[in-house]
Amino acid sequence: MSKKMAKWFFTDFDGTLRNSRNNDLKLNPDDHQFVLNFIEKGNILAVATARPYMQIKKFLKQHYNLRPDYLICSNGSCVYDKSGNLLYDNPIPKLEQKELFDTLKKYEENVIGLIYTTINKEEVLFHKTWNEELKDAYFGMMPENKSLESLEQADILSMRIIVEENLKVQIERFAEKFRLTIGQYIFNFNDGIYIDITSIKTTKGQAIRQLQKLTKFDDKDVIVAGDDVNDFSMFEEFYENSYLIKQERNATFRSQAKKVIEQIHEIEVD
Template identity: 25%
Template sequence: MTIKAIVCDMDGTLLTSDSLIDPQTLDKLKELQKKGIKLILASGRSYIRLLPDALKLDMEKHGGMVIDVNGTSIYDVSSKKRDRLGMLNSFHINKINEFFSSFNVEIQYSQDDTIYTYLPEEIYTLKKNIRGEMKLPDDYPWMGGMYGWLCDTRDGYPYQHMIRSLQHSPESCNKISIVQDPHYMSFVKETLTKHAFIGDYEFVFSDERKMEITNKNINKGNALKALQEKLNILDDELIVFGDSENDVSMFHGRKYSIAMANALPLAKQSANFHTEDHNHSGVYSMLNKFEQNGLF
């Protein structure tokens, strides 16, 4: 069966550790789009952070699509039309705040171009010391990321607010992220899996430091299914690349599901194929193999 679409996660999959698309992968994806293959980017990032790479890939010329914020919305790069599938309102935010207030964790509330970062006293003091040691300017973001306690994401979230009270949480957001070091996050996950609260929302780890929360049934897999119905693409006509737990819902039922060598254990277990890591052209390598086997 001929492949009609390629679905790529971004961080840890299509992007290297330097947040770049390696040149041969970039060229290959452009080439395949010219042959009529649809390119779909599926990420935990907001579409605003995804657009620069989408434009580098010429997706606006070929009807490329973006599934952003773990399936919260679908964005058409050509028409610039965005269909929202679900957000967290104040009721859900307060409910999530109440549960995680008993943990020593950073809580991030992601909107389209804005992030609110709540820091409890212990984490605030730790970050304040790190910022001082690094001599960072006052306007440097306080939020944590994949690789450490501080992460500058102003390229996609130009408006960043640090809050010290949960009462100052926003009234709505696309997703909530719970952030701490990997050891503590293992404790959070273990506790959560034993609590009935786990059934109320979608909980996925995008990396070892960060767990992301969206409304029930709002995930990449369901957004991809909706997009497939719109584009008339069957499960076996897709190639799906990913590395994290938020990609597992896209792997389910898809024959050509591919986990990167750097993928989290659950993603590797859920994929039918494996390829090299994101720093060694894993996406390009597998696309090349499939092309040689006549799938394109």
């Protein structure tokens, strides 16, 4: 009898793994137990998130006692194993980064805040409306209150820029100009328009493919789950076992995944 192969579960964090629907930053108890049972059976857990590595690793351990086998962070800009070894990274190209900063400096009054990730650092560069709610949302991070100039020479993996509407248009033009090398995700929140900038080759789906080259798992053993536009790449790469977590904000694109569920504990694992 052949040995049963491990399943690989790649799950988004906000709105997917953490999805209590009570705004209490907790895991749904049934979802938490599902993940624990999944791991106990010898399967592989990977969290694929827009959040940076050090932040999400610490939070998962401290609040849920979870140590995923792999962390795919900053929308796929980097991949780490459980021991903290960097397996893959893909920074923003320098030419494009320079032009982006030129745009931001030109419209600096319309930049509400900027959060960035490098290999060695993940910080809030500045934020004009920072408050306790945002501090909680970003797991205790606090603004450095530094200038754009202080960051523009760094090797940046990803940037989250919070902007007003007129700067959004300028960044969209920038992304269109560099559509072959730059990727962007746009989210609308109460405190502004959030624009995540990465290299075009940076997606959660492509990061999983990079990990697959190293670990040789089979597509049929992969399960992916997410709830927003930055999860589309996972759905595209592994559609047959893709799950979208139903949220109000994703009513218009639920067809991107094969199955739509309320909570991850509804996922069927063979």
